[in-house]
Structures are given as structure tokens and as C-alpha cells.
Amino acid sequence: xxxxxxxxxxxxxxxxxxxxxxxxxxxxxxxxxxxxxxxxxxxxxxxxxxxxxxxxxxxxxxxxxxxxxxxxxxxxxxxxxxxxxxxxxxxxxxxxxxxxxxxxxxxxxxxxxxxxxxxxxxxxxxxxxxxxxxxxxxxxxxxxxxxxxxxxxxxxxxxxxxxxxxxxxxxxxxxxxxxxxxxxxxxxxxxxxxxxxxxxxxxxxx
Amino acid sequence: xxxxxxxxxxxxxxxxxxxxxxxxxxxxxxxxxxxxxxxxxxxxxxxxxxxxxxxxxxxxxxxxxxxxxxxxxxxxxxxxxxxxxxxxxxxxxxxxxxxxxxxxxxxxxxxxxxxxxxxxxxxxxxxxxxxxxxxxxxxxxxxxxxxxxxxxxxxxxxxxxxxxxxxxxxxxxxxxxxxxxxxxxxxxxxxxxxxxxxxxxxxxxx
Numbered sequence: 393x394x395x396x397x398x399x400x401x402x403x404x405x406x407x408x409x410x411x412x413x414x415x416x417x418x419x420x421x422x423x424x425x426x427x428x429x430x431x432x433x434x435x436x437x438x439x440x441x442x443x444x445x446x447x448x449x450x451x452x453x454x455x456x457x458x459x460x461x462x463x464x465x466x467x468x469x470x471x472x473x474x475x476x477x478x479x480x481x482x483x484x485x486x487x488x489x490x491x492x493x494x495x496x497x498x499x500x501x502x503x504x505x506x507x508x509x510x511x512x513x514x515x516x517x518x519x520x521x522x523x524x525x526x527x528x529x530x531x532x533x534x535x536x537x538x539x540x541x542x543x544x545x546x547x548x549x550x551x552x553x554x555x556x557x558x559x560x561x562x563x564x565x566x567x568x569x570x571x572x573x574x575x576x577x578x579x580x581x582x583x584x585x586x587x588x589x590x591x592x593x594x595x596x597x598x
Numbered sequence: 599x600x601x602x603x604x605x606x607x608x609x610x611x612x613x614x615x616x617x618x619x620x621x622x623x624x625x626x627x628x629x630x631x632x633x634x635x636x637x638x639x640x641x642x643x644x645x646x647x648x649x650x651x652x653x654x655x656x657x658x659x660x661x662x663x664x665x666x667x668x669x670x671x672x673x674x675x676x677x678x679x680x681x682x683x684x685x686x687x688x689x690x691x692x693x694x695x696x697x698x699x700x701x702x703x704x705x706x707x708x709x710x711x712x713x714x715x716x717x718x719x720x721x722x723x724x725x726x727x728x729x730x731x732x733x734x735x736x737x738x739x740x741x742x743x744x745x746x747x748x749x750x751x752x753x754x755x756x757x758x759x760x761x762x763x764x765x766x767x768x769x770x771x772x773x774x775x776x777x778x779x780x781x782x783x784x785x786x787x788x789x790x791x792x793x794x795x796x797x798x799x800x801x802x803x804x
Contacts, residue, residue, distance in 0.1 A: 418773060420650075453661070567783075572624055579795045588786070595699040
């Protein structure tokens with residue numbers, strides 16, 4: 393084993409440490425958060441921190457870094473209480489990655505990247521038309537982390553839009569059929585192949 | 599687009615909805631959380647919710663569901679303040695999945711699954727010897743979600759152990775070389791192939 397203690401980690405160059413630490417959590421989902429402000433100006437932010445929180449009620453969480461790029465997105469979520477989560481497939485990788493650049497407030501990442509805003513009937517937040525898996529959310533709670541000021545956002549699912557029906561008989565979605573990508577570290581994109589599903593794990597009777 | 603509104607989601611069978619909603623966040627990381635209680639009894643819990651929180655200080659978050667399987671793990675994290683995160687590679691899929699069964703408190707998932715506990719010098723929590731990427735953490739804060747009682751746990755990295763040096767020149771780890779797997783939904787395991795890294799996204803000058 394190669395062992396890095398905390399002293400060695402803290403002594404690393406800032407960018408080197410960021411690339412390394414961002415790699416430690418394993419493969420991550422790639423999602424674009426769509427919002428609009430109270431004047432209808434749209435915004436997009438690429439995130440790799442979406443997590444399942446619960447299914448009854450249906451809840452999804454994600455982390456936002458207030459001091460970096462998706463600042464407008466967090467402000468929009470907090471002020472309007474609405475946002476969308478749009479899964480990134482292989483065709484969307486280049487524009488999705490480009491959306492992570494630091495655009496000024498008056499620039500919509502939709503215009504800057506060529507992705508298309510699409511509005512449903514339920515929310516004022518825009519969906520990404522190109523995404524094969526789109527989730528509409530209403531903010532239910534948020535928690536600011538004392539450690540570094542990041543904000544954990546929890547939203548309740550109000551709408552779900554699928555480009556094609558990839559549901560198995562039991563509700564499981566075939567994300568490979570949707571051609572979704574994963575992210576590793578800060579900037580690597582990957583396409584997963586299935587090793588199959590496993591049956592529900594049970595402890596042996598004693 | 600196939601459109602599911604909230605009424606339709608709420609009307610679904612409970613297990614069907616759980617499988618569907620668990621699929622919505624995209625590909626997820628597979629990690630085993632290693633803990634021990636104050637008497638030294640070890641525990642393992644499979645999680646798919648690890649997220650990057652920050653790199654200076656180095657922080658990782660994950661969600662725990664207090665009312666389901668990893669209950670002992672959450673109790674151990676809160677009482678000892680220490681835990682490990684161990685990435686799951688392809689060889690570990692069967693024992694890692696088996697660890698998600700509902701074992702009684704006196705059973706260690708290490709014994710039940712055949713995975714090996716390994717202790718470092720810094721923490722009392724056990725690492726999983728088979729894992730090629732092991733992170734030692736100290737609890738720094740936790741947040742109970744009002745929505746459903748889940749607990750968001752934030753830990754500070756105190757140690758990092760790698761089975762082989764898969765660092766790129768800039769600190770990025772090659773997780774494919776470590777043969778790590780991803781999870782989709784409740785029970786699908788996947789092996790990702792790289793589409794390459796992208797350069798840092800910059801907004802065009804106006």
C-alpha cells in the first residue's frame with residue numbers, strides 16, 4: 393500500500409491536491425442543473441454530486457459550492473425554489489463540460505453551449521431538451537456546511553421525463569440504454585457497461 | 599417524452615417506486631464504510647452516496663439511512679468519530695453486495711462476507727484489505743434531514759491508502775486501472791471505460 397498521511401496531503405500543490413481528492417469518491421453521476429431567476433434568465437450548472445435521498449417522498453440531494461461557478465444556480469434555487477436535474481449522455485459531454493466555465497451572470501449557459509432550454513407545464517425552471525432523463529424538483533430544505541460553506545440542497549421530485557421507456561418490469565432504469573456517462577475526478581468522462589443486477593441480499597438464518 | 603407527474607409517481611407500488619427513484623441520479627460510486635464500536639466490534643456498510651465536499655481541507659460526505667441496514671455504522675461513526683471509505687472493485691462486488699443484508703448487531707459483515715479487516719496506525723476503524731483505494735476519515739459534522747430523517751455525514755480525510763500508484767502527473771487517479779465499479783439503481787453493477795479527460799472549461803472573452 394502507498395500511504396499518504398494528512399501532513400503529506402496538506403503539503404501538496406493546491407491544484408494537484410484538488411485533482412487527487414476529487415478522485416477519491418469513485419465514479420460520479422453527471423447532471424446539469426437547470427434554473428431560471430425571477431426575471432426568466434436561465435442558467436445551467438454541471439454537477440457530479442447528485443445523491444438518492446428517499447423514494448417516499450421521492451427526494452434527491454446535491455451539493456453546491458457557493459464560491460465557485462454555479463453561484464447563480466444556487467441563488468436561483470433558493471429564490472425560486474425550483475430546479476431541474478438533467479442526466480448527461482455521451483452526445484452531451486462537450487457542451488455539458490463547457491457549461492462549467494465561469495460565465496458572467498448575463499450569459500445563459502444554454503446560449504453559450506448550444507444546449508436547448510425546454511419548459512414543462514409544472515415548473516418555471518428549464519429542462520435540457522437534449523437530456524434523455526429529466527427530473528423536475530422543488531426545494532424542500534438546504535443545509536450549509538460549517539466546514540467550508542458548501543450548501544447541501546434537498547429537493548422533492550415533482551415531475552420525471554424520460555426520452556424512451558427503459559424501465560425494467562420492477563421499475564429499474566437501464567441507464568446504459570440511455571447512454572449516460574459517469575465522471576471521475578474533475579474532468580474524466582466514462583461510459584459504463586453493465587455487470588448485471590444482483591438479487592436482494594439476505595443474511596443467512598441462524 | 600414519457601412524462602410522469604407526482605400523482606403517478608405516488609401511486610406506484612412501493613418497491614417499484616424505490617427501484618425507479620433510485621435510478622434517477624445516474625451512475626453512483628460503490629464504497630464500503632468500515633467502522634468499529636467502542637468494544638472493537640467491526641461493521642461494514644455498502645453505500646452509493648459518497649460525494650466530494652472539498653479538497654482544502656479534504657472533505658467527503660455521504661448519506662446514511664438510520665432506519666435501514668447501516669444503522670450500526672451510523673451509531674459507530676457518531677460514537678467513535680472515525681470511519682473508513684473503501685472503494686469497491688470488480689473482484690469485491692459479490693461480498694460488497696452481500697454486506698448490504700440485514701445482519702444482527704453481533705455479526706460483523708467482515709466475517710459474514712469474507713472481506714478482511716485491516717487496521718492502520720491512525721484510526722481505530724477498520725479498512726477493507728481487498729480494496730485498492732482506502733480513505734480514513736474523522737467526523738467533522740452531520741446534518742439530519744427534516745424530510746425523512748436521513749443523516750448527511752461529513753468527514754475530514756486523515757489518511758489515504760492506494761494499492762498501486764495510479765496517479766497522473768497532475769494528481770488525478772485512474773479509477774479504471776483500479777478496476778472500480780459503479781452502481782445504478784439499487785442493484786446493478788457496472789464497469790466504466792474512459793472517454794478521456796477534458797481540459798479546464800473557459801468562457802470565451804467578450
